[in-house]
Structure formats: C-alpha cells, structure tokens
Amino acid sequence: METFNKNNGLCSSCGLCSIHTWPVEQSVKSCVFNNGWLGEREKKLFGRERSLSDPVEMRFGITLDRVTAQLKKPVAGAQWSGIVTHMAVRAFEEKLVEGVVSLQHTPGHHFFSQPLLARNSDEIYSTRGNKPVLSPVLYSLESAYRHGMKKILVIGAACHLHTLRDFQERFDYLSEMEILTIGIPCVDNVARSKWPWILERMSQSPDTACHLEFMQDFRIHIRHNDGRVEKIPFFSLPEELSDPSIFPPACMSCFDYLNSLADITVGYIGARLLPEQKRQWLLVRTETGRKLLNLIKTELEYFPESGKWECSSFVKNTSKRIIESMKGVNKEYATTRKIPLWLGQMLAGLLAMIGPKGIGFAHYSVDFHLIRHYYYVKFRSPEQLDKLVPKHVRVILTEYGLPL
Ligand SMILES: Cc1cc2nc3c(=O)[nH]c(=O)nc-3n(C[C@H](O)[C@H](O)[C@H](O)COP(=O)(O)OP(=O)(O)OC[C@H]3O[C@@H](n4cnc5c(N)ncnc54)[C@H](O)[C@@H]3O)c2cc1C
Numbered sequence: 001m002e003t004f005n006k007n008n009g010l011c012s013s014c015g016l017c018s019i020h021t022w023p024v025e026q027s028v029k030s031c032v033f034n035n036g037w038l039g040e041r042e043k044k045l046f047g048r049e050r051s052l053s054d055p056v057e058m059r060f061g062i063t064l065d066r067v068t069a070q071l072k073k074p075v076a077g078a079q080w081s082g083i084v085t086h087m088a089v090r091a092f093e094e095k096l097v098e099g100v101v102s103l104q105h106t107p108g109h110h111f112f113s114q115p116l117l118a119r120n121s122d123e124i125y126s127t128r129g130n131k132p133v134l135s136p137v138l139y140s141l142e143s144a145y146r147h148g149m150k151k152i153l154v155i156g157a158a159c160h161l162h163t164l165r166d167f168q169e170r171f172d173y174l175s176e177m178e179i180l181t182i183g184i185p186c187v188d189n190v191a192r193s194k195w196p197w198i199l200e201r202m203s204q205s206p207d208t209a210c211h212l213e214f215m216q217d218f219r220i221h222i223r224h225n226d227g228r229v230e231k232i233p234f235f236s237l238p239e240e241l242s243d244p245s246i247f248p249p250a251c252m253s254c255f256d257y258l259n260s261l262a263d264i265t266v267g268y269i270g271a272r273l274l275p276e277q278k279r280q281w282l283l284v285r286t287e288t289g290r291k292l293l294n295l296i297k298t299e300l301e302y303f304p305e306s307g308k309w310e311c312s313s314f315v316k317n318t319s320k321r322i323i324e325s326m327k328g329v330n331k332e333y334a335t336t337r338k339i340p341l342w343l344g345q346m347l348a349g350l351l352a353m354i355g356p357k358g359i360g361f362a363h364y365s366v367d368f369h370l371i372r373h374y375y376y377v378k379f380r381s382p383e384q385l386d387k388l389v390p391k392h393v394r395v396i397l398t399e400y401g402l403p404l
Pocket residue numbers: 075077078079080081082083084085086102103104127128129130131132133134135137155156157184185186187188189190213214266267268269270280
C-alpha cells in the first residue's frame with residue numbers, strides 16, 4: 001500500500017493518499033498532520049471545543065455518557081468482548097449502513113491488516129481483532145464512493161477519523177454520504193517493517209504469538225496459538241524498546257489517544273481488569289454514538305465505573321524520566337532487559353495493587369502519553385508544536401509544573 005510522505009515526514013499511512021479517484025493533493029490537504037489535532041475539528045463536530053477548566057473533559061474529550069460493559073456473549077476472536085464488531089453487524093442488519101469501512105487480517109498474518117469495505121455480516125465479522133500496525137482504513141472509501149453508497153460506517157483510529165471528517169467537509173466526493181463512526185483508542189502503533197523486530201524482543205516465542213495488548217496491570221499480555229498467555233512487565237522489556245524511534249514519528253506526534261471525533265469510542269483502558277472478564281469502556285460522544293450503542297444495549301452486561309480519578313503523584317514520578325527519554329535523539333540503547341523479569345513482575349504486581357485503576361488508570365495513561373508526545377515533538381521539530389498540539393495539552397503540562 002502506497003503512502004505519502006508529506007507533512008515533514010509525518011504520515012500514519014491512513015490509506016487516503018492511496019486513492020486515485022481524486023487527486024492525492026486533496027487527500028493531503030485533509031491530513032491530520034497538516035491540520036493538527038482537535039481544535040477547529042472538535043468545534044465543528046460538537047459546536048464547541050473541550051472545556052479547559054474541566055479536568056475530565058480535557059483528558060477524555062467531549063462525551064454524552066461513559067459506559068463500562070461487556071457483551072454477554074463475547075464475539076470469538078475479537079480483541080475484547082467484540083463490542084465494535086457486534087455494533088457494526090447490528091448497524092448493517094438494521095440498515096443504518098450499506099457497508100463498513102474497516103480492516104481484515106492479512107491472510108496468514110495475525111498482526112497485519114488489509115483494507116476492506118465489508119458489505120455483508122460475514123465480511124463485517126471478519127474485521128474483528130486488533131492489527132497493531134499502521135493501517136490504511138480509509139482506502140476503502142474509494143470503493144464505497146464508486147458503489148454509490150449513501151450510508152457507511154467507518155471504524156478507525158483517531159488519525160483516520162480526523163482526516164475523514166476534514167475530507168468529507170472540505171471536498172464534495174463524500175458530501176452526500178452519511179458516515180457513522182466507531183473509534184478505537186490508539187497509541188504506540190508501529191510500522192509493519194519494524195513489527196517482527198519488536199515482537200522478537202517482547203516475546204520468547206514470537207512465531208506462535210497471535211494476540212497482544214498493553215494491559216492495565218503494567219504488563220504486555222501476549223496470547224499464543226496454544227492458548228498460553230505470556231505476561232511481560234513493561235519494566236522488564238529490553239532497554240532498546242524504550243527508543244522512541246521504534247514508533248513511527250506520526251504516532252509519537254499523536255494527540256488524540258481516546259479518539260475524540262468518533263461518534264462512540266470503544267476501548268478497555270478505563271475498565272477494571274479482572275480475570276475471566278472482558279470489560280470494555282465506552283465513551284458515547286454524539287447522538288449517533290448513542291444510536292449505535294442502543295443497537296446492542298440489551299446484549300450488554302453493565303458495570304459501575306471504577307477507580308479514583310486522582311493519579312497526579314504517579315504521573316509526577318514518571319514525568320521527569322519521560323522527558324529525559326525524549327531528549328535522547330541518536331542515543332545508544334542496550335539490548336539487555338531494564339530489570340530482570342522476576343523483579344519486573346514484582347514491581348508490576350505492586351503497582352497493580354497501589355497504582356491507579358479504572359478511570360484513574362485511563363487518566364494516568366492519557367497524561368503519560370501526552371507528556372511523552374509533547375516533548376518528542378518539542379525536541380525534534382519545535383516548529384510543529386503550534387500546529388499539532390491541541391490547547392488542553394499545555395494546560396495539563398502546566399498543571400504538573402512542566403516546562404512548555
Ligand atoms: C495499536 C492499538 C493500540 C491500542 N491501544 C489501546 C489502549 O491503549 N487502550 C484502549 O482502551 N484500547 C486500545 N486499543 C483498542 C483495543 O485494543 C480494542 O480494539 C478496542 O477495545 C475494541 O475491542 P473490541 O473487542 O470491541 O474489538 P473488535 O470487535 O475486535 O474490533 C476491533 C476493530 O478495530 C479495528 N482495528 C484493529 N486494528 C486497527 C488499526 N490498527 N487501525 C484501525 N482500526 C483497527 C478492527 O478492524 C475492528 O474493526 C488499541 C488498538 C490498537 C490497534
């Protein structure tokens with residue numbers, strides 16, 4: 001899949017520039033890395049930007065409702081309980097949409113993706129599961145346009161939905177289409193050329209790995225073909241995985257972890273992690289999002305939101321280290337583990353007990369990443385700061401007393 005390396009090299013390979021039905025220059029005009037995150041886009045969708053005096057809205061974005069739930073009958077093979085996939089199937093069955101713009105796994109590869117315009121329930125079902133690599137979701141807009149579809153659902157990460165919303169408004173091609181959106185939270189995505197190298201350094205058995213997630217218990221969970229789950233504490237990863245250059249510059253310049261322009265964001269990060277459960281955390285942002293949730297509301301088991309909001313001491317303890325690690329342009333990284341596995345397991349166990357949980361963990365994770373990304377951009381391309389960084393990021397940095 002062709003990518004377009006504009007915007008000072010920032011490109012998340014969202015798929016729009018691979019479309020040939022309209023000029024690539026038009027696609028690039030709508031690119032989030034050209035236009036920046038949130039700001040006017042958020043205002044156009046909600047009639048206002050997020051409040052800079054509301055600490056929750058600054059982190060989670062504008063919402064109508066937050067819901068913690070899981071499907072009573074989980075979708076086999078989905079990333080979590082499969083709320084995204086089931087919601088998409090129900091939207092199609094109820095004729096809210098004629099097709100779903102999403103991704104399939106590349107045949108024979110658990111982690112790689114290929115774009116798909118799903119046009120029946122089986123095809124929608126085949127889009128389930130994560131593909132932890134940059135993915136050309138928007139490429140299938142071309143097929144939807146050529147088929148003359150009038151109502152579609154797009155499932156994507158924040159870069160997809162920013163660029164999509166801008167393109168739909170800026171140009172005529174999709175202006176007649178009603179586009180519903182389901183967003184996934186997204187962070188630490190990787191380029192597929194780097195994926196084998198990264199997986200080999202995370203897992204003791206990369207060839208059998210089929211499912212991977214960064215979890216709220218401070219460990220990476222890697223499921224293998226035989227059902228075994230390998231749990232690696234973040235603290236015991238090889239030091240070379242701390243090198244910011246293993247992530248695409250686009251993802252290190254990303255400031256919308258929780259996908260604030262989606263009609264509904266479906267993640268897990270603010271839900272409690274409990275054995276044998278697949279609780280998910282949903283941010284309903286628009287009336288369309290509410291309509292999508294209503295399609296499956298009787299099939300969900302609900303839970304109260306959990307955890308304490310406060311996590312500032314935890315963020316403060318790590319912020320100095322994050323800033324230092326972002327300074328290290330061209331630094332050499334060791335191939336050895338940061339700390340031994342047994343010690344990492346103890347530390348992860350301790351932090352899972354005393355550290356932030358539920359919405360506190362979501363708060364911590366959002367702040368950690370926005371601090372990391374602010375300084376990544378500041379130390380590498382300070383001239384991009386004004387364009388890329390949304391206003392709330394500076395307010396949050398100031399809350400922690402961090403230099404701008
Ligand atoms: C790189 C990455 C990082 C993530 N980090 C977090 C996180 O930190 N916190 C959190 O709460 N959630 C995160 N998620 C989202 C989370 O893993 C689940 O996708 C989400 O909770 C939905 O679960 P589900 O069972 O409803 O999904 P499913 O029903 O399995 O559906 C998942 C949908 O997401 C689509 N998808 C998968 N990979 C991509 C991709 N690369 N780009 C665009 N669309 C994709 C699939 O095609 C499918 O339509 C991340 C996802 C990715 C890809």
